[in-house]
């Protein structure tokens with residue numbers, strides 16, 4: 001079946017008690033067992049180990065990503081942590097794409113490194129650089145593509161081959177493009193992860209995470225960590241996220257069309273130094289972005305002439321766009337990664353990977369494109 005049909009129906013069956021067309025919010029801690037011998041006969045024992053509302057979302061996401069199973073977490077970071085704990089031990093080494101969400105960088109360098117896990121941040125846009133970083137103890141590759149915030153793309157198929165050769169697993173953070181535009185598992189990756197906080201929810205209402213696996217063995221390993229650490233998604237969050245997912249394709253199509261219009265407009269604006277959007281022909285990896293995904297998404301960044309001071313002035317004065325962290329929702333957001341989402345990445349590392357001080361990150365929402373252009377033009381007039 002097509003994506004639109006699956007995003008609505010996958011994972012959902014009418015409630016057995018009432019016929020409710022939506023999976024109800026099963027707000028319960030525990031589940032009464034019919035007898036000792038029939039323990040778990042209905043599939044549930046205690047809500048840290050499983051909940052029907054969360055399960056409905058997991059089945060939907062597994063279907064949309066083309067995986068065998070999905071495990072949902074309390075946040076995207078909990079999902080990334082869950083994968084790391086499931087597949088890495090003390091003494092192991094992991095290769096992370098050198099541009100990644102600041103929280104991922106912090107988790108690796110400031111938390112997991114304390115437990116004897118080694119990390120190399122390699123240029124994901126250059127498969128040779130990734131291959132050169134492989135060591136005897138490399139067990140996991142994590143690729144975020146397009147990456148937050150520079151939009152650097154990594155070749156999922158090429159890195160999956162390098163990972164297989166090294167006997168390691170390849171995990172792709174698919175948050176920016178979602179399975180509607182990009183299917184990492186079909187390109188050879190073993191796991192696809194999401195901050196469902198972003199496009200899956202799509203309405204700035206929840207925080208959540210998900211891990212979709214190509215094999216049951218991998219999914220079971222992730223589920224074991226999720227239950228052991230208690231990093232679960234709540235039923236309310238799962239219910240809201242399931243509702244959000246039902247319009248994913250419509251939102252992705254509409255928001256990326258608006259992003260393309262805004263990026264093209266800014267590219268010709270006299271006060272703009274540079275615009276970086278994978279859909280633009282000027283984007284350095286436009287060919288790769290077009291080859292491995294069926295759309296370019298709704299995230300881009302630009303630099304105002306006058307650098308950091310001008311960028312700050314724009315962000316402080318712009319209308320319609322809200323100055324806020326998060327991305328992927330109906331409200332257009334504008335963010336300054338250096339002081340906000342990537343503040344924990346050391347200055348030297350930021351400079352090395354191209355997170356420049358004047359970078360203004362835009363998450364394009366679903367407002368009228370004319371209003372967004374007008375707001376950008378008026379704000380640019382003032383800088």
Ligand SMILES: Cc1ncc(COP(=O)(O)O)c(C=O)c1O
Nearest residue numbers: 075076077101148175195197208
């Ligand atoms: C690409 C990416 N991955 C993971 C995360 C972490 O997700 P969460 O904020 O839900 O923990 C983020 C958050 O911005 C992100 O942008």
